[in-house]
Amino acid sequence: MRQQKSVSMADVARVAGVAKSTVSRAFIHPTLVAAPTRERIRRIADEMGFRPSRVARALSTGRTGLLGLVVPTLSNPFFGPLVAAVQQAAEEEDRQIVLMISELSAERETRLIERLSSEVDGLIVATSLCGDPFLRKVAKRIPLVLVDRRVGRLPSVLIDTPSGVAAIADHLIGAGHRRLCYVSGPPGSWADAPRIAALRGRAEESGADLVVAGPIPPTVDAGIEVSETVAKAGVTAVIGYNSATVLGLLHGLGTQGVRVPEDVSVASADDFILFQSTKPAVTVLRLPLEEAGHAAVGMLARLLRGERPGKPVVLGPELLIRESTRPPG
Amino acid sequence: MRQQKSVSMADVARVAGVAKSTVSRAFIHPTLVAAPTRERIRRIADEMGFRPSRVARALSTGRTGLLGLVVPTLSNPFFGPLVAAVQQAAEEEDRQIVLMISELSAERETRLIERLSSEVDGLIVATSLCGDPFLRKVAKRIPLVLVDRRVGRLPSVLIDTPSGVAAIADHLIGAGHRRLCYVSGPPGSWADAPRIAALRGRAEESGADLVVAGPIPPTVDAGIEVSETVAKAGVTAVIGYNSATVLGLLHGLGTQGVRVPEDVSVASADDFILFQSTKPAVTVLRLPLEEAGHAAVGMLARLLRGERPGKPVVLGPELLIRESTRPPG
DNA sequence: TTGAAAGCGCTAACAG
């Protein structure tokens, strides 16, 4: 049954001529052990290559040191950096990440969270398909932090894209643009309404016009198609829903002889690594994914310590101004 | 210390009026328990909401049910699908994935693997920075499967890109192209030599010419720059190292008035989701990442059962022929 | 400041 003949606390204790409990204390509550003893134990443990068993510790403390992270997919470039950030932040707390990918299925999502919830200390959920009531229920049983989703007063880390989109508008209007276009995402996207509201607000304040094109699917093709509409709308600047849309716009406008940015400025509400090296480089919103990951782990750690999680953290995207946007005319 | 008042086996045993061990057996070795007893136990366990403690089981069996997965980054679109596939395959074996991201640092990679190796049942390593001797050492202590890397005779799942690149050449040459260009990756990329060898082989067999451009950095910019060279090389078809390179080529050739595919056919040795919806859609190699993930988990499972892992699995990429390649002229 | 002892919840001999 046993296979690994790894060094246990008992072994260290024997060699050091002390009780197991003293060895344990030397690591967990160093202050409770006389300095010389402690150092000797540590040295011996080290020499013997002692590695405390997480499993045994987990059984006795009731905590595994594992955090569950649930994301909908890794194909969307939104989630890679988030996962990476969460993993790194967890590492700093000496915790590990158990990753689950729901593949955009609500049923799967629910099932995975259900299972995970009984095997980790806490959960970070960055998915949108499972129901609110379900999440509320899970949060009762286990510390839970939501990312980019709001469910009642559950602890959460939010990314305020509307304010980022507004920042794009400010930048554009500030540069002198008077007619802007927003190309919206797929029909029913919950992200669009607040963005459009924010844009309208900015437009009204400054007396600029706002044209909304779409909704269209978030694909390059759809972006290419919609570029005709955009070209005819008589706008001098366009903001695209996401990177695929913008890629399509760039291409579509190009083939219609509309130059970017000379004729029309283009910005993306979504970052995409290649946008920094396209010609022209595209003005984008950099989503604070790293920050979000760290914040989520921090919040979860607080919950696990029994502290109050604090208010939802709201992170603003950063506007990266590049060649694709400039004053009109 | 205790916090969750979850139902334990002892509880179930008491209610069912049997010994703990019988409850245990009812789940682990169902055949060793009389059918009626077994069913009664299961029903009661179910009603009580019993969930066996993985931790306790781990302590007693020495196996945690966790698999470690180490990848270099999630920014490269190569790894997202791989991670997803590994997670899914693991799930089917009722195992969970502990994910580590080395962020392309050899030192970090070594450290992570070192730590992970004492906390999971087995390891899947899809990184290239840590040293061969180190991996050999780790593999002695814990079942280990390599992905897209070969170290001695360690179990591994390989993706045979050279044969895929050769398939592109066959396709092109078969269509009548006589002068091909391969745009290679970054200086020192270990991937290039075998690809170029494969291409040369095909070219010689068929009496076609092969021009190698580069090495260049795997970026859009570099792709744009190199497109001048390509345009002047008098080739009718070009194969790019990866998606960024090809994106650059597409753009660069376009601005030089070289039409794709009318004047030059273009193919990518690397898939990229947007290539199916660009104009023209690009002929690519689809890397069998899902298959690789499944194969790796399967192989690891075999190792964990004490079976021989079998020979390295070699997976061939699939050639997806699209609009960007066609007969010359 | 240290030791002894009692678990944590489960699995796996070994009896019966």
Place this chain on the structure above:
DNA sequence: CTGTTAGCGCTTTCAA
């Protein structure tokens, strides 16, 4: 087929 009995390796009272 089922019960009894030891642990797995660690943390944590409780005493000394």
